[in-house]
Amino acid sequence: MRVVRNVEQLREAIEYMRGGGHGPIGLVPTMGFLHEGHASLLRRAGEMCGTVVMSIFVNPLQFGPNEDFESYPRDEKRDLELAEREGADIVFIPSVEVMYPVPIRSKVMVSSLTTQLCGASRPGHFDGVTTVVAKLFNMVQPDYAYFGLKDAQQVAVLRQMVSDLNMNVSIIACPIVRESDGLALSSRNVYLSAEERHQALVLSRSLREAREAVEEGRAGTAAEVKQLLISVVSRSPLAVIDYAEILSFPGLESLESGSRLTDTDGEIIMALAVKFGKTRLIDNIVFTPKEVAALV
Structure with a gap:
């Protein structure tokens, strides 16, 4: 080398x-x-x-x-x-x-x-x-x-x-590489205190729960999924949400709030940025809702 x-x-x-x-x-x-x-x-x-x-x-x-x-x-x-x-x-x-x-x-x-x-x-x-x-x-x-x-x-x-x-x-x-508990690897993770790191697991957990809600038909629209993301992240007292968004991917265009995600053509991204103390972390899931719906 x-x-x-x-x-x-x-x-x-x-x-x-x-x-x-x-x-x-x-x-x-x-x-x-x-x-x-x-x-x-x-x-x-x-x-x-x-x-x-x-x-x-x-x-x-x-x-x-x-x-x-x-x-x-x-x-x-x-x-x-x-x-x-x-x-x-x-x-x-x-x-x-x-x-x-x-x-x-x-x-x-x-x-x-x-x-x-x-x-x-x-x-x-x-x-x-x-x-x-x-x-x-x-x-x-x-x-x-x-x-x-x-x-x-x-x-x-x-x-x-x-x-x-x-x-x-x-x-x-x-692909995103994660710790065994789901936290996405980031050079900035070193800034986190032990409690902040524990609470930061809410990022991957909220994204997972939101995708499951789409799969199971419990949250079908972009507005419903966004509210679910915010609700789950807000359960962590140290979490300060910068953004929680559901957009098309890779165009990053807003989706109609009342339209069902499973009617959306192509991929979408569910993306989060959340601060824990002074540390800002990002995480996301990119998937195709129609393919997810077909598996149910």
Whole structure:
């Protein structure tokens, strides 16, 4: 495994692998403090690609002024051990000065999809995401790029960017990885106290109960399912709901509140963002209601 820290070294390492006929190049962009969710992305990339590139960069452009950029957890030694264990060939760890050597005046922005969910709660967040990912795509020129569905909105936004701008890369969405008790893995879970972590299980539980209610016909409309999500999450005293939404996926369009979900064509997303103390967690389920209804 080769660790590189500037763009010239990165391109040299990739050209070496490409010249050796190692097959497709896969990119796994991360902000570090790696966990099993990231490991699963590396393994998926390894199954499909001859060369796996992982980037580790805490991107200041996607953090708001009152968010946790400075305190975001970092552990380079641990990250490199996991990356090597999971088969990364090249790990790119740039500084902010390498990624943004002069104040950036060009940004990549995706409209519409970024006004819902986390885009509404974190203005400018997705402009930072799309800009840094576009830069990484230009640097690495990957055939495939791997992202977890825990941030399903991010997947939808990046697929739109790639389609709109004719980028020659395929976005591969990988399943959410959870702890044995259902909590979705996140680098920010380390912020949680023991009690906050216990109460955070309400996210996966509420999503599971909402899906079951759709399956069993107990909550058929988007309005009913949203109210169920809010009701279940509110049972946890420490939970402060940022949003609870049911939208089309990947279009992220609002559904008619009175229409039955099982009459909806295509996939939907049930998505949550909830704060426990200072820690904001997200979780979601993406599924096709008509397929769920057919199984009942």
